[in-house]
Amino acid sequence: MKIPRLLQAILVLGGVYGGFVLVFDVILEQVIPSSLLNMYMFFVVAGTYMVFTFSEESTEQIVSPIKALVEDPSKKMLRNVVFVLLPLFFGWFTYQQIKPSFEAPLELRTIHPAPPAAVKVFGKRYNLLTLENPFRKFEKEDPEKFASLVREGGDVYVKNCQYCHGDKLDGQGPYAQGLSPVPLNFQDVGTIAQLQEGYLFWRIATGGPGLPKEATPWLSAMPVWEDFLTEDEIWKVILFLYDYTGYQPRSWEHE
Amino acid sequence: MVLLFGLLFVPPEVAGLDLIGLDGGVAFAAEDAATEAAAQADVASPYQPAPQLTEKDYPTFLGFNGRIFVWIAAQLHLWFAAFVLAVPIFVFIIEAIGMKTRDKRYDDMAYEFIKVSLTAYSLTAIVGGLTLLGLLVFYPHVMTYMTSIFKESMIFYALIFFAESACLYVYYYGWHWLQGPFKKWVHLTIGLLLNAVGTLLMLLANSWLTFMMSPAGVDAGGVFNGEIWDAMHNFLWNPINLHRFVANIAYGGSIIGAYAAYKFLSARTPQEKAHYDWMGYNANFVAIAGLLPLPFAGYYLVAEIYAYSQQMGITLMGGIFAWLFIIQAVLIGTLFLSANYYLWCGLGRSEGGVRYYKYMKYLAVVIVAAFLVWFTPHTLVLSNEELKALGGPYHKYLGPLGIMPAKNTAVNIMILMTYLSFLYYRRANKIAVVTWVKAGNAAQIALFVMACANIFFLGIYHGYFTNTVYKVAASIPQVLTTLLVIVIATVIDSMIYKNAKEVAPQRWGRVPPRSQYALFLLAVSFTWLMGLMGYIRSGIRQHWHVVDVFRDNSPDAFTPSLGYATNVISVATILFMAMVIFVFWLAQISGQKSETPGFWKEPGQ
Incomplete structure (x- = not known):
């Protein structure tokens, strides 16, 4: 069975993310810093977007299930569920990012400052x-x-x-x-x-x-x-x- | 033709220099040296030592922040100057191609380009005037000192500006007049002259700003020796000249690409769409051609900065500005991603391009992987938990990716893969007919494989297992490898596809609108990047107007935080893009006519 294009893209992103964590945190035992992982994933998402949308056919295959979810009357129940879950997810994510913590703020420390003349x-x-x-x-x-x-x-x-x-x-x-x-x-x-x-x-x-x-x-x-x-x-x-x-x-x- | 680069009529750093100050502690000793030397300056010299200013020597005006005023005005001027110097370069090239091929489309496109740059030219002058007035109002003593050294070249600069204007106006207004076998040659010669004059302007302005970074022709107290050539031909002049020349070509291409994208998206007819798609493709081609050698020119410049002053080099790459270089790396990577995406979308112009779709994902993997290496910082931002888990601020496996050998390797691979994207695009609608196709393709594959192996070997062996001299030196054979592959593969490809059969027609205009947004992204990224890098280059002077010679004692003589600096640059970028949209709009309405029946008197009424 051919995996739908949208699912392929999601699997690629999940696989790369999991791969980073597996390789660095588990196999090499040198954690990958979250700040770096976020940067990496941002551009992995960009690269994935590029591959999956540069042709019209592929773009259509990516977009059509999303369009159907929003427009197709037969998907009303699924739509309602997604439209509830999605804001909840982003709300939870935002809360996690901004909730107060006792963690010291991140430092941009200059380890090798420029010497005086x-x-x-x-x-x-x-x-x-x-x-x-x-x-x-x-x-x-x-x-x-x-x-x-x-x-x-x-x-x-x-x-x-x-x-x-x-x-x-x-x-x-x-x-x-x-x-x-x-x-x-x-x-x-x-x-x-x-x-x-x-x-x-x-x-x-x-x-x-x-x-x-x-x-x-x-x-x-x-x-x-x-x-x-x-x-x-x-x-x-x-x-x-x-x-x-x-x-x-x-x-x-x-x- | 060179004149393209010319980022500036007025040196951005003239503006920049005030912008940068710093908190003084760092270079106290050098400052002492300058003071001592100033005291001992030869009293017989007709030239004065650099003045030692106090806060009161920097005028204030209606509560304006002089530094930000000059910073933004100079940056706007720089962008427009880069644009109006860059456009005539490739207008000249395109016009020459049109003349050679006798394809009028090229001539029409060149004319449309120069029309756009004409409006930009007046805006360049306006913001240049604003910059100059800002400097005179807010930094009169700096200008007095600089003028005392560069007065001759400043006068020449003003005169050459007249020549530039004259050439541009004759070139533009005489376009349709100077057509035909002989007249076209005359027109092309004027174009060449226009470029030569523009380049000269840029070189002069560059000498002022590089003097401020690496002063020459003055003693430690800033007393001028009277030889202007010494002051002009300072240590960083040529590295900046080269970098700006190449950057301007790429920048001009990207802005014209954005113009074509704007026109494509607003086109109403298939013919218009086809025309602007074709124009966007050509502009993007120029932008990429300029972009590919740019990292090398930049590396050369930074290596020379290090060679001139370890202090300046470390401030730049390892010190307070290092994080801006991570932003820079991200933006440069964005340029490469946008350029590749545009090429891949372009495969769809021809049915023949579908054959190559399957390879793009592999290119994407390599390009993205190289990009990740390219922006991996050496010193990581770590939470306390991560710091403990790693046992220190360096990452055992990712840390080595943070130094230049890894970056050089990554950028060379990125460039090779971008070039490969272009080769696929080039083949999209063709089928080779020569008998040695397989051998030719095999030779190209072998070339790429060997080049990648060589780039990796140079990067890993010389980058990590030899001393610093060889680390830096290894970048040169890496660059040469990349350039050699581009040249040889292009030659082989041209021979393979000579008299090739067309498998399907190239349908200009048949690209998704998404591809046009890639062109916008390219132009915006370039603009932002130039603002950022201009600030860094100027900022590494820190609390000096002229490094180690002329101290900046203005209230604004501090090095801004990353957030402060990027906000100023972002505001300037938005202002510039708004002005560019205005220029595009003017070009749009200049071709429109409204019918007004009954408004004007008919003849004889």
Whole structure:
């Protein structure tokens, strides 16, 4: 039996929605955020509409049962039922969307705010547009020295950073779950892999309080490391972050 | 012919720049630097450093919000300018096609286009004047500073404007006069000149606004070195020029498409419907042709912005403006969806198109999937419950789709599939007669498969497993792959369908009204998108009139919230569309005549 066209469209939409939930929430165990799922479904609906209405025949098959429901005298009972249920459904849906809740409002937090052009730390002024890691050059010039600097950076990390950012640099340190927002996961391709070393220097040296207003609400618990580490220690730990994760800092020059 | 792009006679950013301020903390150090440099400026220079203004230096007038006034006026000006620069480009192309093929339909269509743009031309001048007056009234010191640097080019600009008007009027009013073998050449040459002049206007205006983003030819205190070419040829000038040129072609096509749709829907006779259906198709073709390379031009521009200033780049893509880019992605995807839908509806013009109906659902799946990747944000909006469930703000599987390599891959696939839609459309009413049809089709399939594989490889390997330099660089071979496929597949297709048999006639006018709404959607999305992106480009200057050189200290020197900015842009979009409908209506009534028997005296009475 051929499935009516309108039902096909409804099944496609239901199938895609269920598919998203099944794949992400159940199989991959990484929930798909409702904000994203809504956006996805909006355009899945648009795509489905396009496929089912670009030809006259198909449009007719989609529209005719709806027209019949509204106009056909023999469908009076069904029409009455639908006309009662539909407003009730939308009423219920609207109520669900707007009813008061204790849930904190959603945040559009800027995790990587733009850095200032320059920053004052360690009693000096650094131009972040041109700032480079002074130890980076040893990667090629003196690999042994570089490896030793990375090790020193690792020591700094273990003593100071791993409690929050984790011993695998994945943001899963012992204290991580006590913080909101949780510490950054440096293994994620969207964090340090996208940034220049000067940016990391700024973020580490000035910590949460050094975030610009753009990044509000800045709930970051990141300490102001300028008060606890030396300039060299910060540069070394930056070397370690990139070395451990295997990423290269953002740069505009080819190797 | 280039002149199409020219989004603006007056730089939108001139307006924009004031619009953007920000809350100061971010760039305090740079500001200090500018102040120090200003203090040390060479006192012997005939040029003054950028002024350090206070709130009192920004006049107020009858309670008007100067920023919003200039913002909306400049945006309206930009849209109209884009339109009136874009239309002559393809009017020129269409006229040339008509001349070559000796098909008068092309000539008539070109004439109808230029007629529409003529009314728009005067509106461009009106809103341009409004913008300029707004700037003079609300930002006199900014204008003084800009004029002190660009005075020569501003005078040239005004003079070239006369040349533009002269060319346009001769081109339009001489259309029917300059017909025939030799005269048509003369007319076409005037069209070329019109485009050249228009392009020049755009380039000049672009130099002003890009100076404000990436100043050159001035020292840290804003003291001009006296070389205007240095100031014009600043870091972002050419990237903006290219982006605007391509965007204007697409935009002009979309507005004319909307005009054709308007006329199609109000047509009373099958002949009229056929004519405007044909016009809409051609306009949409131009719009898509401009749209396909646009993401690449945009990517080039943003890469250059990053290269110029990491701060500006992050503000743009990762910072406060990042969410506007999600809206941008949604709108661009909407453009692609509308364009594809229009093409699919067009298959119904010929009975032969029915053969290809079955493939459209597969195209739709790929296009929608690519679109979903295209707008997936990197930082997700999460409820507290979702945040806990994920263990952080990043999604393990969807997060990687939020960065550029995934976007580049998605947009290339979207473009290839849109092109495939066009190939199907092109074949709708034809049957190939060459003996090597199967081999030709196989070659095309192989080409698409290899291209997709290459785009995925470049996007995934270079995007996620190499450093940032290669991530950015990989986008170039991706783009080249896409462009190469379009060129080669077009050549193969032309050869396969050379002297093809017509399986069924192409019946212009036989498209559902729904398809015409896709054309409207295309035009509105384009307009909204240009407003949004114009604001972002201008807004990334934040609290600077001229970045790092000239501080904006007006009361409005804050970066608006997303809602505030999108509301202003939406109001401007509605105003513009209302004015465009007015232009369409004028074109409509200009062709109507009322019979008034007895009203006028008969000769001799």
